[in-house]
Amino acid sequence: MTQHFPTFRTNRRRFLAGATGIAGVLAMPSVLRAQTREMVVGGAASHRDWVETIVIPAFEAKHDCRVLFEGTRSLVNLEKMQQNADKPYLSVVQMDDPVMILADDAGLLEAVTQSDVPNMAELKDNTIHRDGAWVNYLQPFQAIAYNKDALPDGVASWEDLWSPSMAGRVVIPSLQNTEGVFPLFMAAALASGKPVREAQYDIDAGFKKLVELKPNILTIYTQMPQAFNLLETGEAWAIAGALSSFTMPRQAEGAPVGLAVPKEGAFASPSGVCIVKGGPHPELARAWVNDLLSPEIQSQIVGPTFSLPTNRSVAAPADLPQNIDVIAIDWAAVAQNRNSWVERWDREMAI
Template sequence: MKQYRKVLSIILLISMVFTLGLVNAEEEKVLNIFSWEGYIDAQTLEEFTNDTGIKVNYSTFNANEEMLLKVQGTPGEYDLILASDYALNTLRKDDLLYKLNKDLLPNYKNIGEGYLNKYYDENNEYTVPYTAGTPVILYDPAVVDFEITGYEDLWDERLNDSIVMIDDARNIIGITLKTLGHSFNTTDEEILKQAEEKLAKLRPNIRSFNYDSPHFDLISGECSVGYIFSSFAMIALNERPDLKVVYPKEGLGFGIDGLVISKEAPHPENAHKLLNYLLEPKIGARIAELQYYMSPNAAALELMSDEFKNSPIINIPDELLKDAEFIQDIGEYESEYQSIWQRFKLL
């Protein structure tokens, strides 16, 4: 009898340990996101929490480079990262990304073919594209007494202390390179030296740097010219339809922002749940119309308003996009771009 009780006790103990293991194996109802402020709207996250019971912790960064430093230093702090394509490519090359489990993403099929197999994720293993867009020039023709047609015009001395620029090294150095006839992704040191010299001549014309809300300077009249993302241009035009949009003749830069799961994510299953949720057509449509960006979600297009779908500012015409250039990962030269940028801003 004692032997029986001993065996029974062992069985119960094993059962308890096994059950505890199953409980611990289940992810806690938490999801940690790292992105720009407000890029996934509060309503969407609240509805996701209501549907799943998963609490979302949303941390922010101001620039892709800041994100890279943080994730490279503490890769297990975040589950989902939402950033620009070239930065996600850096994380992929550094082996810091978690391969997507497509079985957990039935809505992955909603992604348009034009957003798949890109340079930063050629085999579609890591990334869910979120939005796409391009920076444009926006100006007030009532204040600027000449027609702006391209990046080169931003150097005109008549624009002294009147331009708001997105605070972004790769974009601004990139357009300087374009005026010199080179790629956004140039790594030739002599050409970069020429670009820095030319960039210095632009400094007197820049009144402010603003990554998150440059449109306010144009709406208020604080600045008469802006080089800003198309989404901000659309917001400004809603308030100031008198402003004029310019697709620079030297060629557009184009980018896709995407979501990835950190390789050391503490809650990868919860991350998949949010990714699949964001790929629902109605959610994709709402995100695009809230953010004023192109949507990679093909299934969401039919749910969008005609005004949104037909806007040439949000949905850039194909003839302009066909020659647009991605800003790409440039490896060790990234630090050189950042050094040029810091010296420029201190002028």
């Protein structure tokens, strides 16, 4: 079969047009180099305001790039990382430590070092995890929220929750909630006489002590806003394990609530940041982590988040309790035992 190929005729005008096109193609690399780099950061939806008004503008100006923030829940961020593991589009993710453990176990995190992230040298103890798989940039803390009208002097000790005067006035979180482990661990410390750092492994003592609290329990919540409705109306007097970033804004808005840090201390509910393994722009990702740990950024975000800084050189906001003894939790042990603890909770803590 004879093949017929089309014939092409050229002329000076067509040749020059083609030459111009070729020149344009050859010039494209310089155009591409001039394009702004774009990085996607995942985080909590509740963090969007301070991330987009404080961190992103400073970062973009400093590093000549563009940052897109995707706000959602930590477990949703984990799902994104898992589903896109072969071709990640997220460069950095900010999540709670319990979810960080799952992400690291799945091999989704790229560890950072002090040479990559110099501000790691300024971090407090217990804020660098698994050899740099992730670090904490903030420490929202959890203690006891109380109704100021009912308890004008606050709550001096976690043991006060067991006082007969608190009958039917105490609210605690379900163990299905992350913060549900804090009353359990403190109960273990009170029952055993051990420091919480040791008592968190004595779960039998914790459950025994919590069962003794049942006459004082008004309800066990799974949604914190519901618990605060009870607290603000005065039906409840105290919420064990209440989060600073939830309590303090309500106080600032005029609700009759306060946040007590009892003599035994408060629990850290640390906010972590990690680099996604194989994610785009690793150099920008490392810079993002380093900037989040810097005194310049932390001094601006601790106030809006009602949190403690993790950089040693940054002071806690003036309107937060000072010199808080923050109790570190072994989240890996929690992850390993959580299901069995929840089953026991369902059996023993029904009210």
